[in-house]
Amino acid sequence: MNVLSPAVKPELSGGTAKVPSMPAEEIISTPKKQPPPESKEGIRVRQLVILSFWAIVIFLGVPIWLWTTSIHRARLPLQEMMDWADGKIVVEGPLLQQSEVLRIVRATQHAIDDQNDFSLHHLRLRMGDGLAPLNSSRQHRDIKQTDCTVTNMEGVNLTEEKALKILLVHNSELKAARATLQTQSASLHIEYPSSSVPSASSTSFPLATFIATQLQDLFAEEQALIALAMSATPASPAIAGQLPLPSNPQTVGNKENRHVQAKSISPELAARLANRTIRALKYAPTYHITISLFSPNAWPSSWDIESAVDEYLIPLLSSASVVSNFTVDTQTQLYASFSPSVQEPQFDAQHGVWTLREKDLGGFINAAEWPLNPSIGDGPTLNFIIYVPDPSFSPLIIKESHASSWLIPQWGGIMILNPPASAPQSEAPAQSLSKEDIQPALLVFSHQIMSFLGAPDSPPSIPLKLQTLTRVRALSLLLSASSTMGSLARLTVALPSIAIPETVSTAVEVTMEHLRDSCEALKEGKFTIALNHARIAEMAAERGFFEKSMVGQLYFPDEHKVAVYLPLLGPVGVPLIMSALKELKRMWSTHRSQR
Numbered sequence: 001m002n003v004l005s006p007a008v009k010p011e012l013s014g015g016t017a018k019v020p021s022m023p024a025e026e027i028i029s030t031p032k033k034q035p036p037p038e039s040k041e042g043i044r045v046r047q048l049v050i051l052s053f054w055a056i057v058i059f060l061g062v063p064i065w066l067w068t069t070s071i072h073r074a075r076l077p078l079q080e081m082m083d084w085a086d087g088k089i090v091v092e093g094p095l096l097q098q099s100e101v102l103r104i105v106r107a108t109q110h111a112i113d114d115q116n117d118f119s120l121h122h123l124r125l126r127m128g129d130g131l132a133p134l135n136s137s138r139q140h141r142d143i144k145q146t147d148c149t150v151t152n153m154e155g156v157n158l159t160e161e162k163a164l165k166i167l168l169v170h171n172s173e174l175k176a177a178r179a180t181l182q183t184q185s186a187s188l189h190i191e192y193p194s195s196s197v198p199s200a201s202s203t204s205f206p207l208a209t210f211i212a213t214q215l216q217d218l219f220a221e222e223q224a225l226i227a228l229a230m231s232a233t234p235a236s237p238a239i240a241g242q243l244p245l246p247s248n249p250q251t252v253g254n255k256e257n258r259h260v261q262a263k264s265i266s267p268e269l270a271a272r273l274a275n276r277t278i279r280a281l282k283y284a285p286t287y288h289i290t291i292s293l294f295s296p297n298a299w300p301s302s303w304d305i306e307s308a309v310d311e312y313l314i315p316l317l318s319s320a321s322v323v324s325n326f327t328v329d330t331q332t333q334l335y336a337s338f339s340p341s342v343q344e345p346q347f348d349a350q351h352g353v354w355t356l357r358e359k360d361l362g363g364f365i366n367a368a369e370w371p372l373n374p375s376i377g378d379g380p381t382l383n384f385i386i387y388v389p390d391p392s393f394s395p396l397i398i399k400e401s402h403a404s405s406w407l408i409p410q411w412g413g414i415m416i417l418n419p420p421a422s423a424p425q426s427e428a429p430a431q432s433l434s435k436e437d438i439q440p441a442l443l444v445f446s447h448q449i450m451s452f453l454g455a456p457d458s459p460p461s462i463p464l465k466l467q468t469l470t471r472v473r474a475l476s477l478l479l480s481a482s483s484t485m486g487s488l489a490r491l492t493v494a495l496p497s498i499a500i501p502e503t504v505s506t507a508v509e510v511t512m513e514h515l516r517d518s519c520e521a522l523k524e525g526k527f528t529i530a531l532n533h534a535r536i537a538e539m540a541a542e543r544g545f546f547e548k549s550m551v552g553q554l555y556f557p558d559e560h561k562v563a564v565y566l567p568l569l570g571p572v573g574v575p576l577i578m579s580a581l582k583e584l585k586r587m588w589s590t591h592r593s594q595r
Contacts, residue, residue: 046583047583050576050579050580050583053576053579054576054580057576071497071498071499072499072500072501072502073492073498073499073500074500074501074502074504074505075505076488076489076492076500076504076505076508077508077512078489078492078493080512081485081486081488081489081508081512082486082489082490105125107205107207107208108125108205108207108208108211108212109124109125110208111205111208111209111211111212112125112212112215112216114212123163123215123219162186162525163186163219163464163467164186164187164188164215164218164464165185165186165187165188166187166188166189166190166211167187167188167189167190168190168192169189169190169191169192170191170192170193170194171191171192171193172193172194173193174191174192174193175193175195176193176196177190177191177192177193177196177206177207177210177211178190178191179210179211179214181218181459181460181461181464182461183460183461183462184461184462184463185461185463186461186463186464186467188214188218190210190211190214192207192210196210218458218459218464219468220458221269221273221456221457221458221468222456222468222471222472224265224269224270224273225273225456225468225472226471226472226475227265228265228270228273228277229472229475229476229479272457276451276454276456276457277454278409278410279407279409279410279451279452280410280451280452280453280454281380281382281410281452281453281454282380283324283454283473283476283477283538284324284378284379284380285324285325285379285535285539286324286325286326286327286378286379287324287325287326287327287379287380287381287382287452288326288327288329288379288380288381288382289317289326289327289328289329289381289382289384289449290328290329290330290331290372290373290381290382290383290384290412291305291309291328291329291330291331291384291386291445292330292331292332292333292370292371292372292383292384292385292386293305293330293331293332293333293386293388293433294332294333294336294370294385294386294387294388295333295334295335295336295387295388296335296336296337296338296389296390297334297335297388297390297391298334298335299334299388299430299431300388300430300431300432300433301334301431301432302431302432302433303332303432303433303437303438304432304433304434304435304438305330305433305438306330307435308435308438308439308442309328309330309442311435312438312439312442312443312446313328313442313445313446314328316446316449316450316462317449319462319463319466320449320450320453320466320469322466322470322528322531323453323466323469323470323473323531324453331371333370333371336366336369336370337366337369338364338365338366338387339363339364339365339366339367340366341360341363342356342360342363342364343356343357343360345393345396346399348399351402353395353396353397353402354389354393354394354395354396354397355396355397355398355399356396356397356398356399357399357400358398358399358400358401361398361406361414364414365385365414370385372385382411382412382449382452383411383412384412384413384414384415384441384445384448385412385413385414385415386415386417386438386441387414387415387416387417388417388433389416389418394418394419395418395419396416396418397416397418404416404417404418405441405444407448407451410452412448413444413445413448415440415441415444415445417433417437417438417440417441450462450465453469454469454472454473455468455469456468456469467527470527470528470531471522471527471530473531473534474518474522474527474530474531474534475522475534477518477531477534477535477537477538478515478518478519478534478537480538480541481511481514481515481534481537481538481540481541482515484511484538484541484542484544484545485508485511485512485515485541487545488504488508488541488544488545498550499549499550500550501547501549501550503543503544503547504544504547504550506544507540507541507543507544507547508540508541508544510536510537510540511537511540511541511544514533514534514536514537514540515533515534515537517529517533518530518531518533518534518537521533
């Protein structure tokens with residue numbers, strides 16, 4: 001072993017230290033120590049550890065992650081849903097079994113066919129069952145809007161609903177036929193002279209043309225309503241195929257081979273229908289009616305509202321219950337003046353009345369003091385207000401129209417209850433309102449209720465209006481449910497990551513079933529049943545489309561998933577990947593060295 005020579009002090013020369021040089025052979029270098037070679041057992045253990053980690057990740061972690069983060073998508077009949085929305089549904093119906101009919105009915109039917117320009121809404125005539133014989137001077141005729149026979153449903157013997165009943169009365173004293181529409185029943189009385197029924201060899205038939213013209217006038221507004229509803233939604237062709245058409249095909253409704261003739265509507269009628277649509281409420285199974293009595297004074301302290309409602313309002317609501325249900329409640333508030341933003345009434349000396357300007361009616365309601373609830377329960381609320389003015393401003397009317405009532409679209413109506421014109425001006429105000437005093441207000445409210453329901457203005461017969469409303473509501477609900485099904489199908493296809501729970505699938509099945517049942521009921525002339533099926537279909541479609549668990553997925557983008565999983569998977573994945581790459585590199589080096 002070489003030992004370094006003793007240390008030598010450096011010599012200083014000019015302030016600089018000089019270190020003596022050392023021989024090169026006296027410097028010793030030690031080699032770097034290498035780690036001992038890894039045993040085969042250690043290599044195998046390391047490989048097993050890495051493999052076990054990856055096995056846990058692949059066979060346990062990934063399945064659990066996929067299972068916990070997977071989106072359940074129930075199966076939906078997407079193609080059928082799109083067919084309903086696009087108008088490609090095909091429904092088969094039985095043919096009407098024709099029976100022997102009178103010449104007058106046959107001629108009238110031909111006249112109706114010639115005058116009709118809207119194939120979707122077509123009147124069908126048939127003889128009434130069990131009525132007078134052919135040679136009777138009084139014979140009934142029934143009108144229905146379907147050419148299909150009636151079948152039993154759920155074991156109940158059901159008959160088709162009649163849109164109108166015509167009573168033909170022979171009157172030899174008349175010179176020309178005349179028609180009278182009954183206001184309390186769906187019945188049209190037609191009196192005709194003998195000259196209106198020509199011989200069998202004659203080609204003209206004045207009575208048939210007269211009846212056909214009367215029927216077209218009665219149902220003209222209903223045809224316009226249906227045409228307007230059909231033109232407002234892309235789902236209308238699907239429903240058009242389900243409604244009765246003038247011919248008797250076994251299969252109807254195919255969009256490719258059927259064409260529903262368009263209905264031309266005059267601009268005046270279209271404007272009137274548009275205004276009615278603005279006034280009417282959206283359909284609901286139940287409406288709540290609130291009748292309020294407001295007075296700026298301490299009188300009237302009582303009112304016989306229960307008897308008045310039972311006599312003047314309940315009969316109408318009972319008849320309209322085939323369309324919707326109604327609940328009625330009342331309230332009274334004294335010392336309740338109208339809104340202070342309204343200009344004080346002005347006295348009209350020429351007519352001896354106090355007047356309100358029409359432009360002030362929008363602010364008449366004192367929302368700060370009048371307890372008017374916007375809604376009660378699930379259905380919409382209709383508010384009807386009876387306002388008893390102060391005697392010093394009575395009678396009080398609207399200046400421009402001289403009316404004492406007005407309607408607020410989709411909200412309710414207001415009636416200013418002035419004292420009778422025959423009452424002396426010096427007479428003290430009544431402390432109580434009798435049933436007769438409330439009658440004018442309730443009659444006005446009855447008319448306004450029909451407007452809110454969307455009933456047509458003509459014909460004047462209340463039963464005919466309600467029947468028209470039943471058919472129009474059934475059609476509108478069918479269109480709404482079909483459109484919702486199409487929207488749901490498009491949403492499902494556009495968002496593959498959206499969750500579709502089983503409740504949505506169930507709602508779609510219910511909707512499809514009741515859509516078909518409603519169309520079949522329309523074809524068979526059972527309009528009330530069709531409305532019930534359409535109501536269920538529309539409710540099920542809305543429930544399926546607005547499912548809470550499904551709507552929440554609309555606002556869960558993929559970027560959010562990356563932001564959630566990257567901080568969790570990064571620290572775990574990087575060591576696993578690097579260790580696997582390092583081991584693969586070592587195995588590759590060992591393999592090359594062995595070659």
